[in-house]
Amino acid sequence: MDTLFHGVLGAVACSTTGLPGWRRGPVRSDGRRRVADWTLPAAFAFGLFPDLASLGIHFATDLFTGNGVRWHGIPDFVFFLYNVTHSLLGIGLGYALLVAWKRTLWLPALAWPLHVLVDVPTHGAGVFMTPLFWPFSDLRFQGWSWWLSPWIFYGGWLTLLALWLLVLILRLSWRKPT
Numbered sequence: 001m002d003t004l005f006h007g008v009l010g011a012v013a014c015s016t017t018g019l020p021g022w023r024r025g026p027v028r029s030d031g032r033r034r035v036a037d038w039t040l041p042a043a044f045a046f047g048l049f050p051d052l053a054s055l056g057i058h059f060a061t062d063l064f065t066g067n068g069v070r071w072h073g074i075p076d077f078v079f080f081l082y083n084v085t086h087s088l089l090g091i092g093l094g095y096a097l098l099v100a101w102k103r104t105l106w107l108p109a110l111a112w113p114l115h116v117l118v119d120v121p122t123h124g125a126g127v128f129m130t131p132l133f134w135p136f137s138d139l140r141f142q143g144w145s146w147w148l149s150p151w152i153f154y155g156g157w158l159t160l161l162a163l164w165l166l167v168l169i170l171r172l173s174w175r176k177p178t
């Protein structure tokens with residue numbers, strides 16, 4: 001799916017403001033509701049990360065050098081980074097290092113594997129099929145390209161809207177126990 005979709009999905013699925021907060025949402029140690037929740041922007045960023053750290057570099061340099069955004073002439077190192085950020089090996093190593101560094105990252109960092117999980121069925125035949133088993137195997141699942149299927153694109157965003165509405169309904173139904 002598109003990169004922004006992954007960010008918004010990560011935020012709803014992997015932050016305490018989103019669904020993991022269930023009815024209470026982010027809470028402080030004294031049981032009161034937390035206003036600012038760091039896991040929200042962190043999960044959003046981890047949702048964007050696999051694309052930003054690969055294709056994002058290519059598009060940013062293209063824009064910077066005044067070439068506009070081009071889908072051709074993508075350099076090999078960008079594909080290498082795409083393989084790293086979209087493979088089980090890269091995710092496993094990256095996630096382990098992140099959680100070893102800061103244990104509390106375990107929840108927002110899950111937005112990274114979630115991004116790749118969503119990419120697998122929504123990327124059809126072509127160079128952007130998800131390289132899940134890189135570098136051990138080139139086996140890739142041929143999914144349905146979201147950029148060619150409006151029903152996947154709009155269906156995905158409607159699902160996100162429904163998930164955020166669910167969060168809102170859950171939160172409104174929460175009463176602090178007295």
Ligand SMILES: [Zn+2]
Binds near residue numbers: 050115
């Ligand atoms: Zn991706």
